Amino acid sequence: MGITGRRNQEIYDVVGIGFGPSNLSLAIALDEHGASAPQHPVKAHFFERQPSFGWHRNMVLPSTTMQISFMKDLATFRNPMSRFTFISYLHASNRLVQFVNNQDFFPTRKEFHQYLEWAAAGLADRVTYGAEVTSIRPAAGSGDLSPDLLEVEVRGADGTTSVVTARNVAISTGLVPRLPEGVTADERVWHSSQFLGRFNAQSPDDLKSVAVVGAGQSAAEITRFLHDSLPHAQVRAIVPSYGYSVADDTPFANQVFDPTAVDDYYFGTDRGRDAFWRYHRNTNYSVVDADVIRDLYQRAYAEEVSGVKRLHFSNLTRVAEVRRAGSATQVVLRSLLDDRTEELSVDALVFATGYDGMDPARLLGDFDRHFQRDAAGRHRVERDYRLVPASDLTCGVYLQGGTEHSHGLSSSLLSNIAVRSGEIADSIMLRRTERELERDRPVEAAPPAA
Ligand SMILES: Cc1cc2nc3c(=O)[nH]c(=O)nc-3n(C[C@H](O)[C@H](O)[C@H](O)COP(=O)(O)OP(=O)(O)OC[C@H]3O[C@@H](n4cnc5c(N)ncnc54)[C@H](O)[C@@H]3O)c2cc1C
Structure with a gap:
């Protein structure tokens, strides 16, 4: 479906916003629902602002691996018979036997990306790329808000906007990169979410001194990558803790x-x-896989032995200030041990300082006040991931992400997406059936007048 028309007359059962792994998994779950009821398929469409499918492309570093088992893919935990499992992908790629011989539960991020692209290609008719959703609002009814229909405004890559109508939306726009206050990203100051794109745009000869801020997995991976890729450069890790802490995956x-x-x-x-x-x-939070920690420590130790040091760790240290001076960047570091400051000049500075959770209010705008919040000001969310309306709205706003406070630690991760998407698909189908039963119920005759 293109988005050239101003208004698309079709009413969708669900419009998905974002087409990362979460909504891709939902598209699969809906597709499989449709296969079991072909006479009454679900009308679903997804909008993705990237020009093509991409999963954290700027962090697909060589040799980085998944932090979950390959079986926590888009479908297996919901339907191991799905044609969209990682095993199906391996089979289609003629690599199933070799994968098993390799005896590893944790594929490289590169291979998992290929799997996701393969699955997305299988549902290409369900998604419009280069299409950013800019707002969600209730459709106008007879002079008032329509309680059961939503309008989704979409901006295409060419700047044109169009509106689609849906009974439900599934918001899955992902995590939002976070920089420390006062820091602005530019061509030499990067957030980790920009990393590979920015790095590849530089000539390696121009990067003689680089620094990475953070204590999590991305920080450690980028530090290792820079140490490998810039053999002539000084690489400094600025770590706010006393050292990297291990991710507990026992x-x-x-x-x-x-x-x-x-x-x-x-x-x-x-x-x-x-x-x-x-x-x-x-x-999961601010922790690093044990093998990456050991690798970094062994590199540092080998340099101690050789006497040629270029991998440095500033622990219990925070960035106090960043100043740009031409192509160089001055970083003021403050030690948490004695409050002393130190100034460093770097050619590139990477902030692997994490992400904020998904906030649906960004897209809901004024409409957000039609949904309930708890005493702490957080959205109230039903078990089926639907925002709890404050009025008699019957349209559904489902969240894939941004539910750490209501649904727990896996909300922004891949671990539970297959099951969560199945639950959302079930909820959409159940509510559709209830609506249809309600519509088809014979009107009861009025009791005879006494
Ligand atoms: C480097 C990195 C590695 C990770 N590795 C793992 C891992 O190994 N295991 C794990 O469980 N989790 C991992 N995570 C967590 C991560 O959140 C999930 O892997 C996954 O990306 C969640 O999928 P999602 O679809 O919810 O969000 P995303 O993958 O972020 O997808 C959201 C999509 O929405 C699109 N979008 C945003 N706004 C709009 C809009 N307004 N209109 C249209 N499209 C929009 C974005 O372009 C994006 O494609 C990792 C995160 C990072 C940053």
Whole structure:
């Protein structure tokens, strides 16, 4: 479907906003629903602002691996028979046997990206690329808001806008890169989400001194990559902790990402939810895979032995200020140990300082006040990932992401997307059936007058 017309007359059962892994997985779940009821298929369409499918392309560094098992793919946990599983992809790529011989649960990010592209290509007629959704609003009814229809405004790559109408939307616009206050990205100061694009735009000879800020997986991976790719350069890791902490992916802790953990979190007490975060934040947040930590330490140690040091770690250190001076960047570092400052001149500075969660209010704008918030000001979300309306709205705004407070730790991750997408698809279908039953119910005759 193109988006050239001003207004598309069709009413979609669901419009998906963003076509990353979450909504790709939803497209698959809806497709499989449709296959089981071909006489009454789901009308769904997805809009993606990138010109083609891409999953964190700027962080597909050589040799980086997935942090989840290949079986936590787009479909397996919901439907292992799906034609969109990672195993189906391996089979279609003639690599299934070799993959098994390789005995590794964690494919490279490059291979997983290829899998996602392959799956997206299989559903190409369901998505419009180069199409950014700019707002969601209730459709106008008879002089008032229509309670069951939404209008989605879409801007195409050529700047034209169009409006599509849907009974439901699934917002899945992903994490939002975060820079420290006062820092602005430019051609020499990068957020990790821009990394490969920015790095490849430079001549390696111009990068003689580089620094990476952060203590998480991306920070450690970029530090390792720069050390490999710039053999002539000084590489400094600016780490706010005393050293990288290991990501706990041991089996008991890993259960926090199980589909059943969503119910435990959602229906649990505040104390229970708090315990999830207190005990298990180190499964994902500001932590690094053990093999990457060891690799970096061994590199540093080998340099100690050789006496030629170019990999440096500034621990318990924060960036106090960034100043641009021509092509060089001056960074003021402050030690948390003694509050002393140190000035560093670098040719590139990478902030691997994480992301903020997805916030649907950005797209809902004024419409957002029609949805309930809790005492802490966070959106109230049903178990089926639908925003709780404040009025009698019957249209559905579903979230894929931005539900850490209601559904737990896996909200922004891949771990649960197959099951979550299935739950959302089920909810959309169930509500459609209920609506149709309601519509078809015979009108009861009025009781005879006494
Ligand atoms: C480098 C990196 C590695 C990661 N590795 C893992 C991992 O190994 N395991 C794991 O579980 N999680 C991992 N994550 C977490 C990550 O959130 C998930 O992998 C995954 O990207 C979530 O999918 P998503 O579809 O919800 O969001 P995204 O992948 O971010 O997709 C959102 C999409 O929406 C599009 N979009 C945004 N706004 C609009 C708009 N207004 N209109 C139209 N389109 C829009 C974006 O272009 C994007 O394509 C990683 C994250 C990063 C940054």
